[in-house]
Amino acid sequence: MGDDRRRFLKVAGVTLLAVGGAPVLTTLAQDKSSGHGNATAGAKRFAMVIDLKRCEQEQGCTLCSEACHREHNVPDFGNPKDEVKWIWKETYEHAFPSEEYSYAPERVAGPMPVMCNHCDHPPCVRVCPTKATWKRDDGIVMMDWHRCIGCRYCMVACPYSSRSFNWRNPRPFIKQLNADFPTRTKGVVEKCTMCEERLSDGLAPACVAACKAKAMTFGNLADPNSEVRKLLRDGYALRRNPGLGTLPQIYYLV
Amino acid sequence: MHDSGKILAGLVVFGALVTFPVWYHAAWGGPLVKPRLPADLAEKECIAPTAYMREHHMELLNSWRAQVVRDGHRSWTGENGRQWRASLTKTCLRCHANKADFCDTCHSSAGVKPVCFDCHVDPKGKN
Numbered sequence: 001m002g003d004d005r006r007r008f009l010k011v012a013g014v015t016l017l018a019v020g021g022a023p024v025l026t027t028l029a030q031d032k033s034s035g036h037g038n039a040t041a042g043a044k045r046f047a048m049v050i051d052l053k054r055c056e057q058e059q060g061c062t063l064c065s066e067a068c069h070r071e072h073n074v075p076d077f078g079n080p081k082d083e084v085k086w087i088w089k090e091t092y093e094h095a096f097p098s099e100e101y102s103y104a105p106e107r108v109a110g111p112m113p114v115m116c117n118h119c120d121h122p123p124c125v126r127v128c129p130t131k132a133t134w135k136r137d138d139g140i141v142m143m144d145w146h147r148c149i150g151c152r153y154c155m156v157a158c159p160y161s162s163r164s165f166n167w168r169n170p171r172p173f174i175k176q177l178n179a180d181f182p183t184r185t186k187g188v189v190e191k192c193t194m195c196e197e198r199l200s201d202g203l204a205p206a207c208v209a210a211c212k213a214k215a216m217t218f219g220n221l222a223d224p225n226s227e228v229r230k231l232l233r234d235g236y237a238l239r240r241n242p243g244l245g246t247l248p249q250i251y252y253l254v
Numbered sequence: 255m256h257d258s259g260k261i262l263a264g265l266v267v268f269g270a271l272v273t274f275p276v277w278y279h280a281a282w283g284g285p286l287v288k289p290r291l292p293a294d295l296a297e298k299e300c301i302a303p304t305a306y307m308r309e310h311h312m313e314l315l316n317s318w319r320a321q322v323v324r325d326g327h328r329s330w331t332g333e334n335g336r337q338w339r340a341s342l343t344k345t346c347l348r349c350h351a352n353k354a355d356f357c358d359t360c361h362s363s364a365g366v367k368p369v370c371f372d373c374h375v376d377p378k379g380k381n
Contacts, residue, residue: 073375136326144323145373179343179377185369200328 044138045221046118046194047249048208049231052108054215062089064113067210068192073183075170084164086192087115087207095252098241108254113207113216116141116162116192117240117248124154124163132189139221139249140194150187159244163191194218221249286363290355297349301332312368315342342374352378 055061065087068074075084089111093100122141125133132147133154155163169186177183181197184190195205203209208216219228228251231237237251270277300307302314318340321327330340339345350356353376361368 142323146319146323177375179375182343182373182375185372196326200326 043222045249046139046199047219047221047228047251048194048205049217049219049228049237049251049253050113051215051217051231051235051253052110052112053253054213055112055211056109057215058213061212063210063212064207064216065089067206068195070176071178071181071195071198071206072193073170073174073178073181074190075166075173075183076175077168077170077173082167084166084170084190086164086190087113090114095240096238098243099238112252114160114162114240115207115250116158116194117160117246117250118192118194120247120249121245123157123159123246127153127157129153136196140196141191142193142196143189143191145182145184145188145190148188150189152189154189159241159246160248163189165189287359289357289359290352291349292351295349300349301330301336301338301345315346315370318342342370343377347377 065085068087069076069085072086074086077083092105092108092110092112095110095112095114096104118139118141120135120139122133122135125135125141128134129151130147130149132145132149133141133143136142150165152165155161155165166184166186166188170184174183195203195207198205205216205218208218217227217231219226221228223229231253232251235253237253239248239251242248302310307314318330321330322340328340330338332338347353353371357368357371360366
């Protein structure tokens, strides 16, 4: 009897190890680089360079955000609590709190356009429970509004407040409906998608195309001869809150 | 069989209730409205045969959604090799231009409520 029990326990233990251990091993063996936003050595890494001196030439200009919000059916609820925004303007100390010092505004005062930074390590992507947001191979942090369940984890995760939530049905608050682009519904998060729909048609992002001062440049960082790389070679650029390790890909020339 | 009368009457009432949707529709449902297309169409052919589209358009739209949004592939090849832009609003709605006359006719009588137009814009309608 004692022998039987010992044998039974041995067999049960080995079986448990085999059944329970297999998933652990497969998880450990998985390639960590897939899906959750490590920099890929692909042919494309889309980014944007914003020349703050040029932007400042047009004080009070909001052409970029107007064009973007018109293009993407972004609602205007008329109150800051419900505000939905893809691109907006911030002062220097709000955009770059870690770089702030008393005399900085003498050089760059802003307000300057800020938007989703399409980070190389996007924290929003890590927390999304439904994979409604993910990083594409070309670096764009994309959203699938069909999949968004409105949990707002991504909004908590994003250190740049680049994401907005539709607390109400946005349809009645869209001034001019663009039939070529969908709206969102109540309970869905939205943000800048770097105009991936325009890029696929060979067009520049709407904000870049609308900028009268030509302050915004869109391009491929993986190409050493691209306009964005040239700008970053010729000037010095800041990124928003780089200390967080998100590796933002919107560069601000100072 | 003391209560055969009651049982039979109960069965008749039960049968009438169960078949309610059938006879109610036959008696008061009105004629079935068929989907209508505008008379002057730019295209002569649909992206797939009508019988296939009738049964599977929702699956096709779902696969378009996945390929465009998730993978960024915007073109779709039909059976005859023709390339189409995988887009509800930019391809389908070009011919099936009137949602009320086309989509809604079947969807309302079948009691189906697709959520497509909660977000996508029907250019002709109020949506």
